[in-house]
Amino acid sequence: GKQGHAIAQAALRAGAQVVLVSGPVALADPTGVQTHHVETARDMMTAVEASMPADIFIGAAAVADWRVENAGDQKVKKSLSGGPFLQFAENPDVLAHVAAKTSGRPRLVVGFAAETQNVIAYAQDKLARKKCDLIVANDVSPATGVMGGAKNEVHLVSKAGVESWPLLDKDEVARRLLTTIADMLKKGGAL
Ligand code: C5P
Numbered sequence: 001g002k003q004g005h006a007i008a009q010a011a012l013r014a015g016a017q018v019v020l021v022s023g024p025v026a027l028a029d030p031t032g033v034q035t036h037h038v039e040t041a042r043d044m045m046t047a048v049e050a051s052m053p054a055d056i057f058i059g060a061a062a063v064a065d066w067r068v069e070n071a072g073d074q075k076v077k078k079s080l081s082g083g084p085f086l087q088f089a090e091n092p093d094v095l096a097h098v099a100a101k102t103s104g105r106p107r108l109v110v111g112f113a114a115e116t117q118n119v120i121a122y123a124q125d126k127l128a129r130k131k132c133d134l135i136v137a138n139d140v141s142p143a144t145g146v147m148g149g150a151k152n153e154v155h156l157v158s159k160a161g162v163e164s165w166p167l168l169d170k171d172e173v174a175r176r177l178l179t180t181i182a183d184m185l186k187k188g189g190a191l
Pocket residue numbers: 041059060061062063064065091092093094095096110111112113114126
């Protein structure tokens with residue numbers, strides 16, 4: 001989404017060689033960034049794998065955890081026997097997969113946590129469970145306007161602790177995040 005595109009742009013400006021793997025968005029490809037468009041979590045995983053190795057991986061996409069397993073090619077007709085039955089299969093977790101790599105793991109793996117409550121506690125849990133170096137946590141409750149909006153209020157959660165930033169333009173969040181990431185790399189991965 002907007003935050004991911006802003007990060008790609010900021011990383012390019014900071015001098016990185018950037019590959020952006022984007023889900024369906026109504027945003028122009030950032031100039032100078034190699035952009036792959038995908039529609040499914042599995043295609044995102046394939047595109048990410050094809051773009052490795054990388055020094056830094058930032059997972060900002062709101063990937064669906066589930067996909068419909070029994071999607072058909074034809075319209076589902078009304079019947080007298082009740083509504084259609086949807087069966088779900090779990091999608092691969094791109095972020096967790098990249099962070100768990102035993103060889104060729106990026107030096108820094110950064111994930112996002114979009115929550116509507118207990119934002120920091122859930123982010124700390126995600127940091128450990130998905131083996132990330134940094135989680136950028138934000139409250140995406142509808143009242144915040146973060147989803148689809150131009151601004152974001154984030155908390156940076158790492159092993160070192162929590163750093164909370166004020167409400168900022170997503171472009172500014174992206175710039176500051178790149179500065180933080182560069183500092184972390186200099187310090188060998190610590191925030
Ligand atoms: O578990 P949750 O979806 O809240 O985790 C969010 C983080 O995990 C984001 O960085 C998102 O890009 C990543 N993710 C992923 N693949 C999934 C689900 C989430 O990479 N299937």
